[in-house]
Amino acid sequence: MAEVSYYTKEGLEKLKEELQYLKTTGRTNIANAIAEARDKGDLSENAEYDAAKEAQGLHETKIAKMEEVLANARILDESKMDTSKVLALSIVKIKNTKNGATMSYQLVSETEADLKAGKISVSSPIAKGLLGKSVGEKTEIMVPAGKMEFEILEISR
Template identity: 85%
Template sequence: MAEIVYYTKEGLEKLKEELHFLKTEGRSQIAKAIAEARDKGDLSENAEYDAAKEAQGLHEAKIAKLENTLAHARLIDESKLDSSKVLALSIVKIRNTNNGATMTYQLVSESEADLKSGKISVKSPIAKGLLGKSVGDKAEIQVPAGKMEFEVLEISR
């Protein structure tokens, strides 16, 4: 059974747009490549045709995966979320108690995670350690570099 994944409105729209692109323009580009390869002669010795057919298979697999993801995707109504605790979609300002550095992250689904824009996956070690914490709580988190301690400074949506 597939796992239900929660998305922001923005993340869900991005998935739908990608699926639409793959089904329309993506499929037509693949069909065009197959037709061009077919026009080059004998199919039994045509590596270009084989590559185009393989690309088609990979493309269809990607479409199927996206459709499955969307079928199990759920939109989170941010207005109903408790902002006193760290939850999925929370924007959390934390301080590393070892060096005093402060960071702000939004906890999002795996497919929406983008560290450059401050979005980390709820399945990442830091996010897992922060889930359920309140402002002022400290979390000791095992990361690849060792144990780190963070203090939750602020929680928002």
């Protein structure tokens, strides 16, 4: 059984739009490539046809995986979430206790993660170290660069 993933309403809509694109325009583009390659002659020695058929298989696999993700996707109701602890979809302001640098991240699903937008995956080392913590708590998190200590300054939605 697939793992349940939690999304914001916007993130789930984006996923649905991408799936719709793959099912319509994506399939049409691949069908056109196959037809074009077929028109070029002998299929037994046609590398372009083989490549187009392989691309079709990969495309259908991607669609199947996205449909599975959507089937197990859940929208989190942010209005019912506890803001005293760090949870999925929390916006957390943290301070690096070593150098005093502060940063703010929103903890989102893996597919919505975008570091430039300040969104990190709940399965990332930093997010895992923050989950369940409260304002004022300090936590040591093992990251690829070594151990870092963070203090939680603020939690919001």
